[in-house]
Amino acid sequence: MSITTPEHDAKIAKITFASVYPHYVNKVEKKGRTKEELHQVITWLTGFDDAMIQELIDTKVTFETFFAKATLNPNAHLIKGVICGYRIEDITTPLTQQTRYLDKLVDELAKGRKMEKILR
Template identity: 55%
Template structure:
């Protein structure tokens, strides 16, 4: 499949969609930031810079330091089993989608971050 369109989406636009999704489920921006920070290693300031500078998802993940436990993120997202995704960039994007879905579904932060 050609994922060029997805890879060229700005991180800021995706972040805004995530934020709207989790706020509808009464979760907070701070929780979203904690989840994304865990996955990528970015600080709040780095997120703001990446959004202000309109980095694409591709550029965003090129500089991210994916958490060593990210491989524990399993399950289906958009009908596709995460473990079966071959494209490394797509896998990282789907990790992020899955974490946000778990947050929106009310899962405890400790479980989302694979700490307990």
């Protein structure tokens, strides 16, 4: 069972969305996907529109604040699999699990998965 440590969870909580966002954009664009598709995935998971995504980047919010402001999609629990060595459905810390949901969606987008499959 791959459960995260309190130290790992604390580290995730302190990471700013703004510091990770350019990596998300780069990852999907390198694979022929678009920033618009990335935003579609982020919006599906969090309920944030483009303006809110930009505001969260500009204000350099942590993932803790990012997900505190989000309205998580009711189907988010359907996101399963392994990301960064952790099985998403086994992660017990909600914030860490939510962050990994986002990572997994970005991964699926970059791997060329069809949008209707990504947006469960």
